[in-house]
Amino acid sequence: MPPSTNTSTTPLWKRMLFRRLKFMAWLLAIIVVLGGGAYLLAPQWLMRANFARQAMEAHLDKHSVLVGDTRWVYYEGGEGPNIMLLHGFASSKEVWLPTAKILSAHFHVIIPDLPGWGESTRDAGASYNIDAQAIRLDGFVQTLGQQRFVLVGHSMGGAVAGVYAAQHPEHVAELALVDSFGLKYNENAFAKAAMAGKNPFVFDDRAGFATATSLAFEKPLNLPGRFIDVLVDRNRQDHAFIQHTFEELRDPSQYLAVQSRLDHLTMPVMGLWCHDDKIIDVSAQDSLRNGLAHAAAISMSTINGCNHMPMLEKPEDTAQILTGFTLSH
Secondary structure, eight states, rough: OOOOOGGGGGGGHHHHHHHHHHHHHHHHHHHHHHHHHHHHHHHHHHHHHHHHHHHHHOOEEEEEEEEEEEEEEHHHHSSEEEEEEETTTOOOGGGGGGHHHHHHTEEEEEOOTTTTTTOOOOOTSSOSSSSHHHHHHHHHHHTTTSSSSEEHHHHHHHHHHHHHHHTTTEEEEEEEEOSSSOOOOOOHHHHHHHTOOTTTOOOOOOHHHHHHHHHHSSSOOOOHHHHHHHHHHHHHHHHHHHHHHHHHHHHHHHHTGGGGGGGGGGGGGEEETTTOOOSTTHHHHHHHHHSSOOOOOEEEEESSSSEEEEEHHSSHHHHHHHHHHHOOO
């Protein structure tokens, strides 16, 4: 007969190590099972967890504040001069997280969800055009007690930033417009379609999502399929709001909102564009440069290898350019 195993002859440290390894194996198996289940049944939880991880890496905490009847949800963190980052149309504060991870080492960063978008309040009967958002932004700034800060706006958020800066130059130390809406530019395919009433940012399936993101990104997004499903479902729920706001922004008072106020901008102003932007053509930079009659300083930068979303496609370049512009004045 073979000899029986006598555990008493096995050193204690080996037995403890075996038990720990066995426990870790079971724990890993549970995590895999739960993670796989969450991916299949509740992928939105994994997306939220990923955003929370990114915010933690950027040293940002999530806060909320009530301004009138609007609750603003925003990220805040970092040390240094105050810088506020505004997102664009059909977007949210999370698009800035990769860039904020770099900026928070040099700035006190504030990234809100603009009202109507993300986690901030939406009133179905209210207007969320550029002028209305600039008024709301003033309330947010006053509530946070921000006296002087660098204001950065992307796309639609750029128009909100430009209008706000023109109306409240005492608060805006420097203004950076990133692939900004609200300026004249050479008409491209997107502009022609938009003026004809075609809204590519309303979609019902993965194919529609692919079409919309191909307009904004240089390369196809490499997202898990169930994450795309979450974004499609969210878009489907927001169809009416997205379409209504899109129609509002087709008015000349909106798509030229910054252009008509350029002579009111007295602070240093920078235009930052992806060279191959398919949504807001890079020629908008010329309109910006030529219309800034009273700006204290004017800076223009372009980034290659991106389309309309430099903060996601080229976060290092975006952060470097914004930091250089801000610290040079």
